[in-house]
Each structure stands twice: as C-alpha cells, then as structure tokens.
Amino acid sequence: MDQNQQKKAAAEAAVERILPLLKSDTIIGFGTGSTANFFIDAMARHKIDFDAAVASSAATAERLRSLHVPVLELTSASRVDFYVDGADECNEHRQLVKGGGGALTREKIVAAAASEFICIADESKFVDVLGNFPLPIEVIPMARSLVARKIVALGGDPVYREGFTTDNGNIILDVHNLRITDPTALESDLNQITGVVCNGLFARRPADVLLLAGAGGVRTIS
Ligand SMILES: O=C[C@H](O)[C@H](O)[C@H](O)COP(=O)(O)O
Numbered sequence: 038m039d040q041n042q043q044k045k046a047a048a049e050a051a052v053e054r055i056l057p058l059l060k061s062d063t064i065i066g067f068g069t070g071s072t073a074n075f076f077i078d079a080m081a082r083h084k085i086d087f088d089a090a091v092a093s094s095a096a097t098a099e100r101l102r103s104l105h106v107p108v109l110e111l112t113s114a115s116r117v118d119f120y121v122d123g124a125d126e127c128n129e130h131r132q133l134v135k136g137g138g139g140a141l142t143r144e145k146i147v148a149a150a151a152s153e154f155i156c157i158a159d160e161s162k163f164v165d166v167l168g169n170f171p172l173p174i175e176v177i178p179m180a181r182s183l184v185a186r187k188i189v190a191l192g193g194d195p196v197y198r199e200g201f202t203t204d205n206g207n208i209i210l211d212v213h214n215l216r217i218t219d220p221t222a223l224e225s226d227l228n229q230i231t232g233v234v235c236n237g238l239f240a241r242r243p244a245d246v247l248l249l250a251g252a253g254g255v256r257t258i259s
Pocket residue numbers: 068069070071072073122123124125134135136137138139140141144
C-alpha cells in the first residue's frame with residue numbers, strides 16, 4: 038500500500054468504527070487535510086446518515102457542503118459526538134503534531150468539544166519522539182517578531198509561513214529543531230507566550246483512538 042492507500046484505509050477504518058454507533062442525531066466533527074478528506078469522501082460514498090457536521094476549516098466546510106452534508110457552526114451544535122482528523126505526527130501515547138495545513142486552532146477547538154477524537158494516519162506519521170515535523174504555531178500578526186524571539190529562547194527555530202493566513206486572520210510560525218521530550222509541558226509553555234493563539238501540539242487532549250494504517254493493515258491504538 039502506498040501512502041495514499043494507507044490514508045484511505047485509515048479513513049475507512051474510522052467509518053467502520055463509528056458506523057454501528059451512529060444515531061439520527063449524531064453530530065460529527067470533520068478535520069482538515071488529505072487524510073480527513075478521504076474520511077469525508079468515504080462517509081459520502083457510503084451514504085451514511087447522521088444529523089450534521091461541524092467543520093474544522095473553511096476548506097472542509099466547503100467540501101462537506103459540495104457533498105450535500107449539512108454543516109453547523111460549532112456555536113449552534115449542542116455537542117460533537119465524534120471528531121475524525123489526520124495528523125502530521127503521532128506517537129504511541131496518541132499525542133499529535135497538527136497544523137501542517139494551518140487549521141490547528143479550529144481543529145483543537147473541535148477536538149476539545151468532541152466526546153471521542155479519532156485520529157487517522159498513515160504509518161509515516163508515527164514517531165518515537167514528536168518534533169521532526171516543524172511545529173506550527175498560530176500567532177496574532179502584530180506579535181510575530183515578539184513570539185519568534187521567545188521561541189528562539191526556548192530552543193526552537195521559527196520560520197514564518199510566507200503568504201499564508203489562517204481562517205482566523207492570523208499568521209503561522211513553523212518551528213524547526215524542537216526535540217519534544219515533554220509534549221504536555223511544551224504545549225502549555227507555548228500557550229503562555231503573549232500573542233500565541235494556539236500551537237499544533239495535541240498532548241493535553243490527545244486523540245482517544247489512533248487508527249494507524251501500514252502495509253499490514255490498520256492498527257488501533259487506544
Ligand atoms: O492543519 C492541518 C491538519 O492538522 C492536518 O490534519 C495535518 O496537516 C495532516 O494532513 P494530511 O492528512 O494532509 O497529512
């Protein structure tokens with residue numbers, strides 16, 4: 038299986054996992070990125086019936102609407118039963134690095150609201166220690182230099198994501214060369230920097246279930 042086939046297999050495994058649990062009033066949160074798109078397409082292909090979707094980005098909302106899936110604003114959703122999303126990196130503790138597509142803040146909000154967060158990934162995303170993938174940090178534009186200096190002091194190497202604006206109107210700094218030995222502590226430390234909106238570490242609220250697709254099939258880590 039190549040990487041795309043693995044992403045598709047993980048997405049299909051998520052469909053199989055939630056299918057028996059779906060009710061007519063189920064609300065599903067949909068993530069952002071190529072793996073999440075395979076999940077959206079699989080849900081549409083199987084014509085699976087549920088109440089409504091909550092989207093973690095404008096791009097995902099548009100894809101869902103194009104497939105005639107009703108999309109709710111999170112403010113109008115009484116709850117989110119399942120949230121299914123990909124990751125840029127994951128470890129055996131189901132802690133993640135996310136935000137390669139710049140959607141980290143809304144993804145973290147929907148994940149926080151969800152009763153069950155299912156992460157779907159191909160095996161190239163699985164690491165012993167998080168941090169090979171540059172850690173995305175969403176920053177209020179006027180705080181860009183201030184935040185960059187604070188990150189350098191923490192040992193990171195921030196790179197401004199040229200020409201990119203988040204759905205919230207902010208910028209992204211991608212932080213290289215961080216060896217993340219304590220993801221929970223670093224997630225909190227980064228949140229303390231004035232001007233940081235959100236960072237791409239999902240450690241304080243890890244995924245509940247990781248569906249990891251590899252050559253031999255899909256492994257469930259929960
Ligand atoms: O902002 C983007 C998200 O965090 C994605 O879930 C992440 O970048 C993984 O994307 P992909 O499934 O395309 O590898």
